[in-house]
Amino acid sequence: xxxxxIAGMLETLANLLEFKGENPFKLSAYRRAARVLRDQTxxxxxxxxxxxxxxxxxxxxxxxxxxxxxxxTGKIEKLTEVLKAVPPGVLRMMEIxxxxxxxxxxxxxxxxxxxxxxxxxxxxxGKLAGVPGIGAKKAEGFLGAIKFAKASxxxxxxxxxxxxxxxxxxxxxxxxxxxxxxxxxxRRMCETIGDIDILAAxxxxxxxxxxxxxxxxxxxxxxAGGTKASVVMESGVQVDLRVVPPESFGAALQxxxxxxxxxxxxxxxxxxxxxxxxxxxxxxxxxxxxGRTEEEVYRALKLPLIPPExxxxxxxxxxxxxxxxxxxxxxxxxxxxxxxxxxxxDGRNTIEEMARAARALGRKYIAxxxxxxxxxxxxxxxxxxxxxxxxxxxxxxxxxxxxALLTGTEMDIxxxxxLDLPDAALAKLDFVTASVHSAFRxxxxxxxxxxxxxxxxxxxxxIGHLTGRLLGxxxxxxxxxxxxxxxxxxxxxxxxxxxxxxxxxxxxxxCRRAKELGVQVVINTDAxxxxxxxxxxxxxxxxxxxxxxxxxxxxxxxxxxxGKSGGK
DNA sequence: GCCGTTTTCGGCCCGACTGTTTTCAGTCG
Numbered sequence: 178x179x180x181x182x183i184a185g186m187l188e189t190l191a192n193l194l195e196f197k198g199e200n201p202f203k204l205s206a207y208r209r210a211a212r213v214l215r216d217q218t219x220x221x222x223x224x225x226x227x228x229x230x231x232x233x234x235x236x237x238x239x240x241x242x243x244x245x246x247x248x249x250t251g252k253i254e255k256l257t258e259v260l261k262a263v264p265p266g267v268l269r270m271m272e273i274x275x276x277x278x279x280x281x282x283x284x285x286x287x288x289x290x291x292x293x294x295x296x297x298x299x300x301x302x303g304k305l306a307g308v309p310g311i312g313a314k315k316a317e318g319f320l321g322a323i324k325f326a327k328a329s330x331x332x333x334x335x336x337x338x339x340x341x342x343x344x345x346x347x348x349x350x351x352x353x354x355x356x357x358x359x360x361x362x363x364r365r366m367c368e369t370i371g372d373i374d375i376l377a378a379x380x381x382x383x384x385x386x387x388x389x390x391x392x393x394x395x396x397x398x399x400x401a402g403g404t405k406a407s408v409v410m411e412s413g414v415q416v417d418l419r420v421v422p423p424e425s426f427g428a429a430l431q432x433x434x435x436x437x438x439x440x441x442x443x444x445x446x447x448x449x450x451x452x453x454x455x456x457x458x459x460x461x462x463x464x465x466x467x468g469r470t471e472e473e474v475y476r477a478l479k480l481p482l483i484p485p486e487x488x489x490x491x492x493x494x495x496x497x498x499x500x501x502x503x504x505x506x507x508x509x510x511x512x513x514x515x516x517x518x519x520x521x522x523d524g525r526n527t528i529e530e531m532a533r534a535a536r537a538l539g540r541k542y543i544a545x546x547x548x549x550x551x552x553x554x555x556x557x558x559x560x561x562x563x564x565x566x567x568x569x570x571x572x573x574x575x576x577x578x579x580x581a582l583l584t585g586t587e588m589d590i591x592x593x594x595x596l597d598l599p600d601a602a603l604a605k606l607d608f609v610t611a612s613v614h615s616a617f618r619x620x621x622x623x624x625x626x627x628x629x630x631x632x633x634x635x636x637x638x639x640i641g642h643l644t645g646r647l648l649g650x651x652x653x654x655x656x657x658x659x660x661x662x663x664x665x666x667x668x669x670x671x672x673x674x675x676x677x678x679x680x681x682x683x684x685x686x687x688c689r690r691a692k693e694l695g696v697q698v699v700i701n702t703d704a705x706x707x708x709x710x711x712x713x714x715x716x717x718x719x720x721x722x723x724x725x726x727x728x729x730x731x732x733x734x735x736x737x738x739x740g741k742s743g744g745k
Numbered sequence: 746g747c748c749g750t751t752t753t754c755g756g757c758c759c760g761a762c763t764g765t766t767t768t769c770a771g772t773c774g
Binding site (some may be wrong): 200202203204205206207209234236237238239240274275276277278279280309310311312314315319361374400402403404405417419432435437440441442443444446448449453454455456457524542600623744 | 746747748750751756757758759760761762763764765766769770772773774
């Protein structure tokens with residue numbers, strides 16, 4: 178059973194117990210444990226086998242027992258028990274925005290409602306409005322929420338959310354709102370974003386809220402008070418705006434950036450020091466001792482400023498206390514792009530066009546890396562084609578100043594782990610990336626062996642998009658990431674962090690594991706057009722979330738890499 | 746249920762908005 182499956186069971190358990198009115202602190206204990214499990218790159222099964230499960234924060238005796246149960250029997254006894262006692266539809270009901278455990282319990286007790294369908298019917302018929310705490314307005318609101326949830330349950334990609342937020346901030350600026358910033362999971366550069374949080378400083382909050390709710394792309398105003406407003410944009414995305422006084426801006430930015438887990442830790446630390454931390458500042462009694470900037474807030478807690486990308490309660494607070502925060506790689510450190518497609522396979526631009534566009538972005542080298550023959554539908558090259566492309570790359574290189582062109586390929590790893598072109602051809606190339614593009618449904622053992630075989634080949638410099646996931650569309654293939662990273666470390670093979678916002682593969686946590694194991698990460702755009710070369714920012718952001726420093730990133734080196742086997 | 750610079754027992758983050766309840770509970774972030 179996968180980590181996220183067990184985490185999901187613990188979360189369900191928490192939700193059900195919440196419905197039953199169980200001690201709220203017990204629930205947060207389950208939820209915290211679930212989050213810690215999701216954060217692990219190592220399989221829970223491994224941790225159990227090596228008796229290291231209880232080393233994880235938030236996992237004690239009782240939860241350990243439940244995890245072991247899940248692994249050995251596929252079930253958690255307590256969950257099974259509670260599932261029997263709670264009507265199955267209440268979890269669905271609690272997913273409606275505005276319906277929490279208390280409301281769900283009331284509706285169940287007073288009206289005997291057990292399913293989302295019954296809930297919807299009761300809301301329409303007016304029955305729901307008779308339940309204590311629910312009036313006509315709330316019932317109507319629930320109906321709207323149900324309809325809306327059906328239309329837009331999907332999370333946005335970082336690559337969609339960031340440009341949208343930047344557009345909204347620019348529009349606010351045109352209307353006289355200065356210094357607005359996106360906070361939330363977007364500022365932490367999470368791979369997917371639920372909704373967008375924007376923060377503005379100012380005293381004329383009514384004016385700012387008014388400007389915001391009247392922006393051209395706003396479809397519906399969900400709510401607007403004195404300091405905050407929520408709207409739904411034409412695209413279906415929810416955007417929240419908060420307006421705070423300048424003396425609280427840093428504290429608010431800190432608070433609304435999160436993560437929740439990070440903030441809870443900070444607030445507990447503040448309490449320990451006799452302080453109170455809220456979105457309005459750090460207070461000693463009634464006196465505000467910090468709040469104008471984030472630096473101030475962290476300093477009041479005797480911490481250096483922690484970069485937003487690290488704020489997940491994954492050890493960044495402890496590192497900050499020890500003065501051991503990583504010096505994160507930055508977009509400006511990136512010198513090359515080692516995975517770029519052209520018209521020679523399925524790219525839209527020529528070698529020269531890609532090179533010029535990369536040079537304009539400040540890249541010093543790129544590796545032309547087209548597909549190989551197994552991907553015939555994508556124009557994959559055979560040996561003959563590849564040799565011709567090498568000649569074309571060299572010819573283009575002669576014409577261009579200021580950027581080096583490397584010969585390369587995105588070599589297909591076939592289902593049996595053999596490579597799509599012979600070693601003699603690969604040996605002629607400057608940089609070989611090898612990727613899986615077929616037989617995604619192989620079991621974990623087979624898939625892992627397949628990739629390990631490619632890693633062992635001295636001509637393979639890097640493994641491309643390791644899990645093959647497409648966010649929101651396709652699960653990654655089953656592969657033992659830990660085993661692959663360890664083999665990469667042994668063989669001196671690099672691993673790709675594919676910067677395409679649909680992939681971001683390696684994940685942040687896998688990047689961090691690569692760093693621990695001493696594996697070099699290559700951040701590539703996998704560009705199929707000149708515009709795609711700009712996707713690098715998303716890859717760098719994910720690398721930052723993975724604690725990577727410049728020295729961990731192969732294409733942050735000033736000179737092009739010559740492959741693990743040395744100059745070819 | 747977890748955990749220990751406040752603790753092996755007694756804590757566990759804080760505030761805004763909404764609707765409805767005439768003084769606040771529930772939900773959300």
